[in-house]
Amino acid sequence: MTQKYQINGISCGGCVSRVKKTLEEHPNIEKVEIFLAPKGATLITMKEALSVDELQNQLNALSGYTITEMEQ
Template identity: 75%
Template structure:
């Protein structure tokens, strides 16, 4: 299942790499695609639906990033 999100705090390719690696360490996340244009646009493929709180908890291993869901 794919869902669209916005990750605030993404400023460069290094941010993309760190956030992608951190999200993909979660056992229920198969793939995270993060874009610089538009900045922070993200598509996450999950094995089962995760709440924003669960995603933010995973992302909180890094400092300075917040995630919000984009309505389909």
């Protein structure tokens, strides 16, 4: 299952790499694609549905990033 999200705080390729690596460390996340255009647009492929809160908790390992769900 793939969901669309917006990650605020992404400004460069380094941000993309750090956030992608951190999110992919979660056992239920199979793949993360983050785009710089539009900035912070994200596709997350999961084995099981995760709430935005669970994703934010995973992102909290880094500072300065917030995630919100986008309409499908």
